[in-house]
Amino acid sequence: MAEARERWGSRSSFVFAAVGAAIGLGNVWRFPYITYQNGGGAFLIPYLIALITAGIPLMILEYAVGQKMQSSPPTALRKIWSKAEWIGWFAVVLVFVLATYYATIMAWCVNYLYYSFTQAWGTTGAEISNFFNQTLLGKSGSPGILGGIQLPVLIGLAITWLLIYLCLFKGVKTLGKIVYFTVGIPWLILIIMVIRGLTLPGAINGLNFYLTPDFSVLLSPKVWLAAYGQIFFTLSLAMGTLIVYASYLPKNSDITANAFMTSLANCGTAFFAGFAVFSTLGYLAQSMGVGVPEVATSGLGLAFVTYPAAINLLPVAGVLFGALFFLLLLTLGIDSAFSQVEPVVGSIVDKWGFNKKWVLPAVVGFGFLMGIPYTTRAGFYWVDIIDHFVCTYGLTLVGLLECIVIGYVFGAPKVRKYINSVSDVRIGPWWDVLIKIVTPIVLGASFIFELITLIRKGYGNYPIWTTFTGIGLIIVLLIVSFILSKKKGGNP
Numbered sequence: 184m185a186e187a188r189e190r191w192g193s194r195s196s197f198v199f200a201a202v203g204a205a206i207g208l209g210n211v212w213r214f215p216y217i218t219y220q221n222g223g224g225a226f227l228i229p230y231l232i233a234l235i236t237a238g239i240p241l242m243i244l245e246y247a248v249g250q251k252m253q254s255s256p257p258t259a260l261r262k263i264w265s266k267a268e269w270i271g272w273f274a275v276v277l278v279f280v281l282a283t284y285y286a287t288i289m290a291w292c293v294n295y296l297y298y299s300f301t302q303a304w305g306t307t308g309a310e311i312s313n314f315f316n317q318t319l320l321g322k323s324g325s326p327g328i329l330g331g332i333q334l335p336v337l338i339g340l341a342i343t344w345l346l347i348y349l350c351l352f353k354g355v356k357t358l359g360k361i362v363y364f365t366v367g368i369p370w371l372i373l374i375i376m377v378i379r380g381l382t383l384p385g386a387i388n389g390l391n392f393y394l395t396p397d398f399s400v401l402l403s404p405k406v407w408l409a410a411y412g413q414i415f416f417t418l419s420l421a422m423g424t425l426i427v428y429a430s431y432l433p434k435n436s437d438i439t440a441n442a443f444m445t446s447l448a449n450c451g452t453a454f455f456a457g458f459a460v461f462s463t464l465g466y467l468a469q470s471m472g473v474g475v476p477e478v479a480t481s482g483l484g485l486a487f488v489t490y491p492a493a494i495n496l497l498p499v500a501g502v503l504f505g506a507l508f509f510l511l512l513l514t515l516g517i518d519s520a521f522s523q524v525e526p527v528v529g530s531i532v533d534k535w536g537f538n539k540k541w542v543l544p545a546v547v548g549f550g551f552l553m554g555i556p557y558t559t560r561a562g563f564y565w566v567d568i569i570d571h572f573v574c575t576y577g578l579t580l581v582g583l584l585e586c587i588v589i590g591y592v593f594g595a596p597k598v599r600k601y602i603n604s605v606s607d608v609r610i611g612p613w614w615d616v617l618i619k620i621v622t623p624i625v626l627g628a629s630f631i632f633e634l635i636t637l638i639r640k641g642y643g644n645y646p647i648w649t650t651f652t653g654i655g656l657i658i659v660l661l662i663v664s665f666i667l668s669k670k671k672g673g674n675p
């Protein structure tokens with residue numbers, strides 16, 4: 184007889200864990216910037232439509248799969264259809280790869296938290312940019328030149344994995360208590376940052392940039408793809424995370440209410456974070472006497488170059504706000520990071536019945552080792568390249584396959600009946616239409632669109648062999664998933 188399944192201590196523990204998984208580094212730099220880039224306030228329209236037509240329906244589906252089958256993704260999918268186990272493994276190996284580079288970005292945050300006390304990043308814009316690119320990362324100039332390991336990054340990586348281990352090792356019940364802090368603390372810090380940001384001179388210019396609607400963009404398919412892509416990444420869909428988290432709930436938990444709460448909390452937080460980011464950018468632009476677009480950079484540069492520059496300019500308490508900002512990133516990121524590790528651990532435990540006490544340190548140790556290439560002088564490039572392949576192709580493929588297996592093989596009405604039997608808010612046949620037609624079409628279209636772009640241009644400004652490496656990685660992960668699904672399990 185297998186041991187009784189682990190359980191969340193309460194329903195709110197589960198919701199906080201799912202919210203914590205959803206709210207991550209992506210919310211602070213990715214959402215505000217993508218909004219600004221895709222029509223400002225007008226982008227909220229495709230974003231909300233993506234949330235309603237794909238995000239929430241797929242989240243309901245993943246909650247239902249995990250909760251009904253009481254198993255991690257591979258076993259849950261096998262119980263749905265004996266030939267579908269590999270899809271679950273594919274999600275699991277993808278999320279493992281995601282965890283290895285996500286932890287590297289966290290490692291940079293660990294270093295910056297330390298630097299923030301002395302503002303070690305320097306004073307002028309050139310100094311700050313040089314500090315990130317050369318002093319911390321020691322960028323080699325090409326993904327092919329690994330150079331040596333950057334020791335501070337390696338130390339940060341070790342600290343991050345240690346934190347992940349400490350959060351997970353006591354099991355799901357304790358995790359359910361930790362998540363109150365890893366969600367509560369960043370919310371508190373965000374409120375402070377928004378108030379600080381809005382009271383800075385020039386803030387309004389930043390907000391104008393963030394939110395002034397440009398409705399003409401709604402005609403561009405790229406904007407719609409950006410909205411759907413952002414929704415999938417931000418809600419942590421198609422990565423196994425939500426399935427494994429829901430599998431620790433009792434079978435009769437309310438599914439639709441949980442899905443509405445998690446997705447609204449996540450998207451509300453992203454929108455709110457935009458106020459903190461863009462008010463500060465408005466201030467930076469005004470202080471430097473330039474326009475907001477000139478300081479509004481995307482992605483990692485925003486957190487590690489632009490933001491420190493703004494912090495330096497603060498008239499008072501720069502050290503405090505610097506430390507708060509990086510503490511914000513760390514507390515936001517840590518619950519996303521461990522939500523990427525739990526599906527891997529849970530899947531191995533569920534299939535082979537090994538003791539979690541040993542599986543967790545093995546996965547953590549392996550994750551740390553696999554992260555070491557990202558601590559080299561070429562690490563930055565590889566974070567960028569692997570992220571593109573995992574999140575663009577892997578994630579869309581898994582989402583698409585989940586819709587097909589549930590919608591067609593298992594039967595959407597059957598799942599809907601189960602969902603309605605446990606939920607207060609009942610869903611109608613519209614859900615079947617979304618899962619069987621709308622979401623797969625969107626995912627299929629974006630997959631093909633991205634593939635065509637890739638074939639035409641390769642990815643980024645890197646040598647072409649990096650594109651082959653990315654494609655190769657996805658193929659290897661697919662093969663590994665097949666092999667894992669063929670291995671005999673230890674659990675019925």
Ligand code: PHE
Nearest residue numbers: 205207208209416417419519
């Ligand atoms: N949603 C997280 C973010 O926005 C990232 C994430 C993806 C976390 C997949 C878990 C699984 O940063």
